[in-house]
Amino acid sequence: MGAWGPGIFSDDLAADIRGDYRELLEDQVPDDEATGRILAAYRHLDSDEVHVLWLALAAVQASLGRLDDEIKARALSVIDRGEGLEPWQEAGPQGLARREAALSKLRTQLTGPQPARRQVRRPWRHVTDLQPGDLLARVASNGDTCLLRVARIDDQRVGAAPVIELLDWKGQALPKDRQLRRLRPRYRDDGPHRPMTYRVARLRKKDPDWHDAGFERVAQGLQQQGDDALPPWSYCGWSQLGDEVDRLVGPPKAAQ
Structure with a gap:
């Protein structure tokens, strides 16, 4: 039906x-x-x-x-x-x-009696200030740093949100520029073999943005061929993406 x-x-x-x-x-x-x-x-x-x-x-x-x-x-x-x-x-x-x-x-x-005519306003629409090629870093709960790259901006009626890929790297010190450009996306360990990509959006004004959720922009200009067609396989907010990073990197290190 x-x-x-x-x-x-x-x-x-x-x-x-x-x-x-x-x-x-x-x-x-x-x-x-x-x-x-x-x-x-x-x-x-x-x-x-x-x-x-x-x-x-x-x-x-x-x-x-x-x-x-x-x-x-x-x-x-x-x-x-x-x-x-x-x-x-x-x-x-x-x-x-x-x-x-x-x-x-x-x-x-x-x-029955009809209500008064209601004004219909456009809902709040967030437009990200991130740009394709931006590189984001986030320190996970165990102290390791993860890197994520903005591939493109998905501009829809409800908002303009970045499509991001998680890179196959973690460590303490950021890689050199040449190494950064060689990094590849991380692939899922479970389910279909596909890159870990996310459309990360703010749906309400009170939802945190990337900098509120512990992400830092550490580089720019890292666009790659094919970015315009990169599909997001997951949809989430910035807090959820931060939780995902913590889960993937591992549990917090034990106190000494």
Whole structure:
């Protein structure tokens, strides 16, 4: 079904529609135009999917005080005609009852008093001050230093975050410049044989940045061929990456 629960937005397609609609409003697209763009973007839907469009669009519009009369009528028709219930009928009486309850709740929301129109603002977006080719060092909990190289900056709507590779080196004193340029990425010891690369992002203002998490920029200009296409195999924040470094390097050294 593409759904993981009976809720209106417990569905991949419905969640995508909601996200796309909200992004248009965040970009200050007028209400009517935003509705038109969503309808155009999802005009390819098959007959057994289009009911999701009307339900999701009506639900998100109602939650933001922007319920369009035509969208409302379409959604109510879907609910009253029982469109899209076949997979839930196959799932059994309990699943069907929960879906019907979710639809009944949406019907009440659509036919009841509508909330005031809500302003939709863009969420906070962090743009890193790191650059491709930057080399970061972090002293792990056992006293050894690990090195990580910024391969590229992944610039997305939600933020611009570095894609970083952990280098196959640890020690006390930093290597000389020539040796730095010869360092290769560290590969995972478990699972698929692939380099240890990370997209490291700040999702909230209160999340620590690289310098807050104990990382230090120790060199620049270490770009390599192929950096633009380097995929991140892990996604985390700076605190989580610091914990990963500690785990990989080993436990703290015993006190003398």
